[in-house]
Amino acid sequence: MRIIVDAMGGDNAPEAPVRGAMKAARELGVDITLVGRREEIGKYLDGAGRVVTITDAREVITMEDDPSTATRRKKDSSMAVALTMLKSGEGDAVVSAGSTGALLTGATLIVKRVRGIRRAALAPVLPAGEHGVVLIDCGANVECTPEYLLQFAFMGSFYAKNILGCENPKVGLLSNGTEPTKGAELQKEAFKLLQEASVEGRINFIGNIEGNDVMSGKADVAVTDGFTGNVFLKASEGMIKFAMGKLKGVFYKSTKNKLAAAALKGDFMEMKDSLDVNKIGGTALLGISRPVIKAHGSSNEEAIFSAIRQAVAFARAGVIDEIAKNTEYMRLPSEGAVKTEE
Amino acid sequence: MRIIVDAMGGDNAPEAPVRGAMKAARELGVDITLVGRREEIGKYLDGAGRVVTITDAREVITMEDDPSTATRRKKDSSMAVALTMLKSGEGDAVVSAGSTGALLTGATLIVKRVRGIRRAALAPVLPAGEHGVVLIDCGANVECTPEYLLQFAFMGSFYAKNILGCENPKVGLLSNGTEPTKGAELQKEAFKLLQEASVEGRINFIGNIEGNDVMSGKADVAVTDGFTGNVFLKASEGMIKFAMGKLKGVFYKSTKNKLAAAALKGDFMEMKDSLDVNKIGGTALLGISRPVIKAHGSSNEEAIFSAIRQAVAFARAGVIDEIAKNTEYMRLPSEGAVKTEE
Numbered sequence: 001m002r003i004i005v006d007a008m009g010g011d012n013a014p015e016a017p018v019r020g021a022m023k024a025a026r027e028l029g030v031d032i033t034l035v036g037r038r039e040e041i042g043k044y045l046d047g048a049g050r051v052v053t054i055t056d057a058r059e060v061i062t063m064e065d066d067p068s069t070a071t072r073r074k075k076d077s078s079m080a081v082a083l084t085m086l087k088s089g090e091g092d093a094v095v096s097a098g099s100t101g102a103l104l105t106g107a108t109l110i111v112k113r114v115r116g117i118r119r120a121a122l123a124p125v126l127p128a129g130e131h132g133v134v135l136i137d138c139g140a141n142v143e144c145t146p147e148y149l150l151q152f153a154f155m156g157s158f159y160a161k162n163i164l165g166c167e168n169p170k171v172g173l174l175s176n177g178t179e180p181t182k183g184a185e186l187q188k189e190a191f192k193l194l195q196e197a198s199v200e201g202r203i204n205f206i207g208n209i210e211g212n213d214v215m216s217g218k219a220d221v222a223v224t225d226g227f228t229g230n231v232f233l234k235a236s237e238g239m240i241k242f243a244m245g246k247l248k249g250v251f252y253k254s255t256k257n258k259l260a261a262a263a264l265k266g267d268f269m270e271m272k273d274s275l276d277v278n279k280i281g282g283t284a285l286l287g288i289s290r291p292v293i294k295a296h297g298s299s300n301e302e303a304i305f306s307a308i309r310q311a312v313a314f315a316r317a318g319v320i321d322e323i324a325k326n327t328e329y330m331r332l333p334s335e336g337a338v339k340t341e342e
Numbered sequence: 343m344r345i346i347v348d349a350m351g352g353d354n355a356p357e358a359p360v361r362g363a364m365k366a367a368r369e370l371g372v373d374i375t376l377v378g379r380r381e382e383i384g385k386y387l388d389g390a391g392r393v394v395t396i397t398d399a400r401e402v403i404t405m406e407d408d409p410s411t412a413t414r415r416k417k418d419s420s421m422a423v424a425l426t427m428l429k430s431g432e433g434d435a436v437v438s439a440g441s442t443g444a445l446l447t448g449a450t451l452i453v454k455r456v457r458g459i460r461r462a463a464l465a466p467v468l469p470a471g472e473h474g475v476v477l478i479d480c481g482a483n484v485e486c487t488p489e490y491l492l493q494f495a496f497m498g499s500f501y502a503k504n505i506l507g508c509e510n511p512k513v514g515l516l517s518n519g520t521e522p523t524k525g526a527e528l529q530k531e532a533f534k535l536l537q538e539a540s541v542e543g544r545i546n547f548i549g550n551i552e553g554n555d556v557m558s559g560k561a562d563v564a565v566t567d568g569f570t571g572n573v574f575l576k577a578s579e580g581m582i583k584f585a586m587g588k589l590k591g592v593f594y595k596s597t598k599n600k601l602a603a604a605a606l607k608g609d610f611m612e613m614k615d616s617l618d619v620n621k622i623g624g625t626a627l628l629g630i631s632r633p634v635i636k637a638h639g640s641s642n643e644e645a646i647f648s649a650i651r652q653a654v655a656f657a658r659a660g661v662i663d664e665i666a667k668n669t670e671y672m673r674l675p676s677e678g679a680v681k682t683e684e
Contacts, residue, residue: 128584139518142518142524142525142526143526143527174573175569176481176484176568176569176572176573177572182484183484183569184484184485184569185485187569210572210573210576211572211573211574211575211576211577211578211579211580212576212577212579212580212583213576213580214577214580215580215581215583215584216580216583216584226518227517227518227525227526227529227570228569228570228573230518230519230552230553231516231518231552231553231570231573231574231577232553232573232574232577233553234552234553234554234555235553235554235556235573235574235577235578235581236553236577236578236580236581237553237554238553238554238555238556238557238558238578239557239577239578239581239582239585240581240585241554241557241558242470242557242558242617243581243582243585243586243617244585246613246616246617247589247610247613249613250606250609250610250613251606253609254609256605257605257606257609259602259605260601260602260603260605260606261602261606263598263599263601263602264592264593264599264602264603267592267595267596267599268589268592271588271589271591271592274588275584275585275588
């Protein structure tokens with residue numbers, strides 16, 4: 001197993017990607033290819049031995065680059081080179097903390113989507129429920145069709161089953177109420193498609209779920225368009241930050257409180273970390289034909305390590321195969337692309 | 343000042359509305375009309391004196407009633423009677439903890455919208471920033487046009503100014519990124535309209551805001567469609583509940599922690615209440631020609647009291663007048679309804 005790491009992506013590159021990759025090489029027993037400026041990577045490489053190799057790439061995609069053209073214009077960027085290596089079989093997965101938009105476009109153009117999948121989706125796993133909850137899509141596709149949501153439901157379901165170990169994952173459609181009549185046209189149409197797929201036994205659709213049902217673990221997979229998913233995720237992030245600020249106010253309110261807070265500090269910080277959406281690890285780009293994991297832009301060594309571990313699990317599991325085998329059930333006949341033996 | 347209270351609306355009716363109204367009569371010096379079944383209301387009335395009167399209404403709108411027809415079919419319901427009294431000037435505002443959908447439809451059909459306003463919107467005030475943040479719309483209108491969002495921006499802005507005491511309120515458009523190009527078609531088109539209104543000096547548009555910007559108080563008014571607003575609010579609610587559950591885990595983890603938690607209990611519970619979206623008081627129905635306040639369905643006496651206080655402020659302030667005076671700036675010429683002197 002070889003994981004290709006974009007050493008130049010993210011706010012803390014190249015130090016965090018390099019150190020996180022070395023840790024993964026040591027602790028997970030995987031081979032690593034670091035892609036980026038050799039001399040800059042070299043500064044942080046110490047005693048990693050033969051399992052870490054470097055592929056030199058001179059350019060870096062920054063947040064200022066236009067995501068839709070970045071990997072095409074900067075063919076010698078660490079991200080484009082990493083994706084090209086994945087495409088040509090020189091590794092089993094790519095991990096990058098670089099621009100989400102550029103990685104999405106690059107993965108779609110270079111590595112390509114699974115045949116039959118219309119759009120790749122960002123599918124972070126939220127720390128809720130028994131196994132975690134897959135939120136799909138959370139930002140890749142702002143305008144969606146009901147068919148996209150159907151595909152997200154299948155892909156999220158396969159991910160929850162194969163990676164999170166969730167048997168028969170419960171799929172919920174994020175809406176503004178639980179009744180089937182709730183939602184805009186998109187949700188109403190998607191509801192019907194998800195219900196049909198559920199009747200056929202291909203997914204386990206539990207109906208509409210509301211915003212407060214996601215973190216309660218009512219569903220294992222929460223399906224939504226990228227606009228709503230993005231607002232959902234950032235609303236949650238904002239509320240946590242707000243609540244933690246208020247809590248800090250309580251902790252510092254009086255000497256009595258300060259003493260009590262000191263006793264709680266260790267456990268509290270641990271809990272706070274568990275709620276930090278920046279620390280939920282990498283986000284899978286589902287629908288791409290090989291495993292690509294987006295690590296958070298602000299990833300430190302630990303976060304990169306965790307994203308690599310996730311990439312290993314992704315590469316080992318049969319998610320992409322299962323997606324590829326089932327695309328015929330994820331397409332609308334009206335779109336003229338269904339080919340079956342019947 | 344007379345506030346008309348739907349005594350039969352909400353999970354804790356009629357006790358909570360009656361007791362909350364009596365408290366408001368005593369402490370706020372306002373006259374109250376309680377609408378509902380006289381004998382049931384009578385059970386909880388004690389010593390309220392002349393300031394509380396009862397208007398008998400025999401029917402009750404329940405959560406099982408179809409919201410779109412409830413106030414028409416149940417003309418003798420407490421909600422329909424309360425709204426009819428408001429329309430005919432027998433009071434200055436209505437407060438109801440009954441079905442949101444029925445109240446919206448009822449207010450629109452009976453009390454009517456401000457002339458020129460296309461849709462009424464739900465505008466809760468979130469406990470963020472210096473003055474609170476108005477989130478508009480948060481569930482009334484699932485499918486919106488850019489023009490609706492323009493109207494929400496004006497209405498939210500007038501509310502923030504007149505009720506929250508916020509000078510020149512900053513208006514943000516909720517999107518999936520801060521750049522003007524972010525969002526679906528709806529947001530992109532609305533962005534242009536809001537920008538034009540801002541250039542003309544009619545609102546203070548600060549551009550797109552993201553989900554995590556709302557609770558940070560970046561804007562005083564967060565404008566969005568009802569679908570996204572609903573998901574936003576419920577996502578926030580769900581995340582708070584999740585975080586508080588985790589925190590409880592920390593508090594109970596060990597004897598040391600339990601002792602520390604005991605010392606923090608009072609201040610902690612107070613903070614927890616301040617984050618409870620169910621306790622943020624009433625939600626104004628903006629765009630209706632007279633003040634209507636929706637109290638949360640689970641309102642207790644205190645929450646009803648707080649909604650009545652809000653109704654008093656709403657009725658005293660010039661929000662509705664200001665909306666009515668400015669409708670010509672909130673309409674798109676293409677929709678053929680703008681009448682100006684020019």
